[in-house]
Amino acid sequence: MFKSNARSSYGKRSTGSSYASSQGNGSRGRFSYAGKKKQAKKLEEHLFVKSAAFIEEEDQVLSKARFSDFNLIEKLQRNITDHGYTIPTPIQEKTIPFILDGRDVIGIANTGTGKTAAFLIPLINKVALDRNERVIIVTPTRELAKQIADELHKFTRGLDMEMVLCIGGSDINRQYKKLHHNPHFVIGTPGRLKDLIERNRLKLFQFRNIVLDEVDKMVDIGFINDINYFISLLPEQRHSLFFSATVTDKVRGILKNFVNNPETVSIKRQDTSENIEQDIVRVTNGNKVDTLHDLLTSDGFDKVLIFGRTKWGIEKLMKSLLDRGFKAASIHGNKSQGQRQRALDQFKQDQVRILLATDVASRGLDIENVTHVINFDAPESYDDYIHRIGRTGRAGKKGTALTFVE
Numbered sequence: 001m002f003k004s005n006a007r008s009s010y011g012k013r014s015t016g017s018s019y020a021s022s023q024g025n026g027s028r029g030r031f032s033y034a035g036k037k038k039q040a041k042k043l044e045e046h047l048f049v050k051s052a053a054f055i056e057e058e059d060q061v062l063s064k065a066r067f068s069d070f071n072l073i074e075k076l077q078r079n080i081t082d083h084g085y086t087i088p089t090p091i092q093e094k095t096i097p098f099i100l101d102g103r104d105v106i107g108i109a110n111t112g113t114g115k116t117a118a119f120l121i122p123l124i125n126k127v128a129l130d131r132n133e134r135v136i137i138v139t140p141t142r143e144l145a146k147q148i149a150d151e152l153h154k155f156t157r158g159l160d161m162e163m164v165l166c167i168g169g170s171d172i173n174r175q176y177k178k179l180h181h182n183p184h185f186v187i188g189t190p191g192r193l194k195d196l197i198e199r200n201r202l203k204l205f206q207f208r209n210i211v212l213d214e215v216d217k218m219v220d221i222g223f224i225n226d227i228n229y230f231i232s233l234l235p236e237q238r239h240s241l242f243f244s245a246t247v248t249d250k251v252r253g254i255l256k257n258f259v260n261n262p263e264t265v266s267i268k269r270q271d272t273s274e275n276i277e278q279d280i281v282r283v284t285n286g287n288k289v290d291t292l293h294d295l296l297t298s299d300g301f302d303k304v305l306i307f308g309r310t311k312w313g314i315e316k317l318m319k320s321l322l323d324r325g326f327k328a329a330s331i332h333g334n335k336s337q338g339q340r341q342r343a344l345d346q347f348k349q350d351q352v353r354i355l356l357a358t359d360v361a362s363r364g365l366d367i368e369n370v371t372h373v374i375n376f377d378a379p380e381s382y383d384d385y386i387h388r389i390g391r392t393g394r395a396g397k398k399g400t401a402l403t404f405v406e
Contacts, residue, residue, distance in 0.1 A: 043382060048280045048375075048403040065093045071100060072125050075158055080121065083154050089114035091267040096122050099241065104262035106255065107243040112390055113267050116151050119211050119241050124155050126209070126239075127184045135209040137187045138230065140217040140360070142167040142337050143344070145187050147366055148213070152185060161185065166192045166202070169337025176201050190218060190226040197233065204233040212258065215244040215251055216383075221360060224250055231257050246383060275393035280405045288404060289320055292376060295402070296326060296354065302371045303347075306356045307388050309377040314356045317376065321354060328354035359384050365391060375403040 065088055067080050088096065091109050098105050099122035109115045119137075127133045139145045149165045156163070164178035166188030172195070179186070179201050186193075186202070196202035204210075210230075212218070218227060231254070240259045244251055283291050295301060308314040311332040318330040329343035329352045347355040348367055357365075359379065370392040379385040385403075392399025 043378060043385070048278055048385070048401075048405070067121075070096055070121075072121070073128050076121070076125055076128065076155065079155050079157050079159075082157075085117070089118075089267075091115050091265060092118040092121070094265045094267070095119070098263045098265070099123065099239075100125065102239060104240045104259040105242065106259060106262045106264045107241070108245070108247060108264070108266040109243060110245050110386070110390070112394070115213075115243050116148055117155075119213075119243070120148070120151055120155055123185075123209060123211075123241075124152070124159065124161070127161060128159055131184070133184070133209060134182070134207045135185045135211070136193075136204065136207045137185065137211040137213060138190060138193060138218075138227070139187070139213040140189065140221055140223065142169060142189055142340065143331070143365055144214065145189055146341070149187050152187070163187065166196060167337055168192045169335075169340070172196075182206070190223040190230075194226050194229065197230075204230060205235050208235060208237065209239045209241075210234060211241045211243070212254075213243045215242060215254060216246045216248065217360075219248070219250050219254075224254070227254055228257065245387075275396070275398050276389055277398070277400045278389065278403075279401075280403050283404045283406055285406060288376065288406075289317070291404070292317075292321075292374065293324055295372075295374065296321075300371060302353060303350070303369055304354050304372045304374060305367070305370050305388075305391050306354060306374045306376050307379070308356060308358060309380070311358055313377065314358055318356050321356075326354055327352040328356060330356040332358045333360060359388070367391060368394070369397070370394075371399060373399070373401045375401070378403060378405065 067085055067088055068077065072080075091107060091113050092115075095105055095107055095115075095118040099119060105119075107115055107118065123135050127135065137145075137148060139148060145165060145167050149163060152163055162178070162181060162183035163185040164175055164183045164187070166175050166179075166186060168189060168191055172192075175192075175196065179196065186207070188196075193202060197204065212227065215227070218224070240262075242255065242259055242262070247255075281291060281295070292306070296304060306317070308317060311334045314330050314332050315334070318328050321328045329346050331340045331343050335343070343352075343355065344365070344367075346352045355367075356376075373389045373392045375385070375388060379388055389399075389401035392401060
């Protein structure tokens, strides 16, 4: 059972295993933080309640394969080993051989399964063997694009490969210059890539290898037309890799035009980590910020990620927390890439212990030692919930996820 030093106004258990909150006087935080976004369909409360069954990392099932089993060039093998990779995750074990053989792949996998390395490693090997090969990787958010770029840098050390990161909020003129040199890898978000294509700076017919990553999220955000536009510009003879956590009817529509005789690999983790204690916190709209304040001053809330539904609401909530003396930062779509990266760096380096985020901006975040995830606003879907709370309870450590319920 969760213990805190917060006031008794919400510290009592209610039926249904939730943290109950009294109505309070609403003297602080009376205004709404949800913004003008359309109200999501309410999820059943029981989905947010689950006790942790703590699993030590070494007790988890590991693959019997080794990266050394794959037919990779020596320098790439050395880079993989130098970065602590010895045993491939299930999706890496099943996907890498198909990509090395040049097969199209449909990968059905959650975030956190190791899918980035699953497609990067064999594609790097392919480029190393033929310098005329070029790869474009399309991903829904700036943060995920940068994370993929960081992984690419690790694996390509000493391999003399050029890469350009094409995302909004960054200097487009620098991207022009790098694209002029025909880099081996282009990683970007749909909006910036489309802009570069329309300015005739990026020519997709030059790329025989394409990765669409987290397609379900790109569809959710509204990029389906952009994705279909990109596919229409690709050469007919190409190597297509497709990754998505779910396959909806809209996602299937993209698949029809994208892959050719693909291999399908499905690696779905359990719905939520056994290492995450999940519960709800009962609040009223008038005392949500008071309740959050009390939680954040409780013992053990050392590194906290707070999710909200709108950019406007997240920014307003952050200002409220700063006014109360908390060290906090935020990431959302209205922030420039530089601002978002600084906020992430501050959180990762423990310069601030609270990071506020929207679902889209947080996609693909890889942050160590997050002790708590707080859903200040309930997620719009259970998939979003799984993604949110998956930021804690990682690497064999226990985490806590709390969802505010009015």
